[in-house]
Amino acid sequence: MSSTKRKREPTQADDGGLAELELLSSVEYDRTHIDTLLEAYTVQTSAKDAPVDSGKPPILHCCPRAYEDDFLREAVGNERPCGRDKSCEGLKLHGTTGFVLREFTYPGTPHEEHRAMCLICRRLEISKAFFKSETGDTDTYPVMHLSDHYNLVDVPGEYDIRDCIVSGKKYTGLQLPVVLHVRSAYSCHTKDGVKHLSQSRMRCPGTGDTLEQGPFLGRRAALALGKQAARSEKCHPEV
Numbered sequence: 001m002s003s004t005k006r007k008r009e010p011t012q013a014d015d016g017g018l019a020e021l022e023l024l025s026s027v028e029y030d031r032t033h034i035d036t037l038l039e040a041y042t043v044q045t046s047a048k049d050a051p052v053d054s055g056k057p058p059i060l061h062c063c064p065r066a067y068e069d070d071f072l073r074e075a076v077g078n079e080r081p082c083g084r085d086k087s088c089e090g091l092k093l094h095g096t097t098g099f100v101l102r103e104f105t106y107p108g109t110p111h112e113e114h115r116a117m118c119l120i121c122r123r124l125e126i127s128k129a130f131f132k133s134e135t136g137d138t139d140t141y142p143v144m145h146l147s148d149h150y151n152l153v154d155v156p157g158e159y160d161i162r163d164c165i166v167s168g169k170k171y172t173g174l175q176l177p178v179v180l181h182v183r184s185a186y187s188c189h190t191k192d193g194v195k196h197l198s199q200s201r202m203r204c205p206g207t208g209d210t211l212e213q214g215p216f217l218g219r220r221a222a223l224a225l226g227k228q229a230a231r232s233e234k235c236h237p238e239v
Contacts, residue, residue, distance in 0.1 A: 060176060061106040061149040065158050065204075068151075068179075071119045072186070072197035075102035083115035089124050089181070090197070096188040099195045106149060120197075123181035126174075130165050133172040140173050150176035156206030163202050 075081045081100045082088040091098040101118035105111060117125070129146045152158040163185075164177035179202070187200040 059148070060145075061109075063107070063149045063151060065152070065199075067107065068119055069199070071102055071104050072199070073102060074099050074195045076194055079103070080111070080115050082118035082121055084117060084121055088118060089121045089183075090118060092183060093186050093188075093197075094184040096186060096197075098188065101197070120181055120186075123179055126178055127165060127181045130172055130174060130178075134170070140171050142171065144173050145175060146173035147178050149178070150174075151179050153177045154205055158205060160203035160205055 079102045082090065082103055085100065088100040090101040101120065103111075103116045104119040104122055105116060116122075126147045133140050133146070151164060153161040153164055159177070159179055161177060163180060163182075165174060165180045166177040167174045182201075185199060185201040186197045189196055189198060
């Protein structure tokens, strides 16, 4: 006996699920960065034992210090603020009055439909991903990269390698140096009515900056190492 198939009517749960999907689709986030991570993850899981390496190096944007300095201010005119709005890292800095920074874009790239993160929010996410990979037990595959940009180091007017992070003996997703985000490395000032951040506690090669003028956490680490070395010499003097 054949039975007539009845058309399935939408239920209340279906409507709720549709509403939830519509809500999620309206959420703003840095789609370019997330899509890059998802693409890298897909490549990694496409093979049984190891990811498929296309042999093509990732496209990395070189961001000089002067270029980044122009993004360490609030948005003006047609510029857009950080996509994180009230959760912007610019509001959480130490020892200075913070504000929401303008969104950060790479040189020569057009604006995305959805607002991107500001420079220091991006630095924060890169730093968090770096240390997670650095302290993890699993290996990071060469096709995976945590940052689409890199910074120049040990060049006059650029950054000091001591203020940056980069893969060492273990590959952690950073092929080239990127500035480490430290909340105490910035100071705030106003210029022509616009709020700016200055990387005043970031060392700058060629200007005579010393170790003591680095970010607060860097100074604390250097002092701790110095005291530890002094105690070691006192307890175990050379014969």
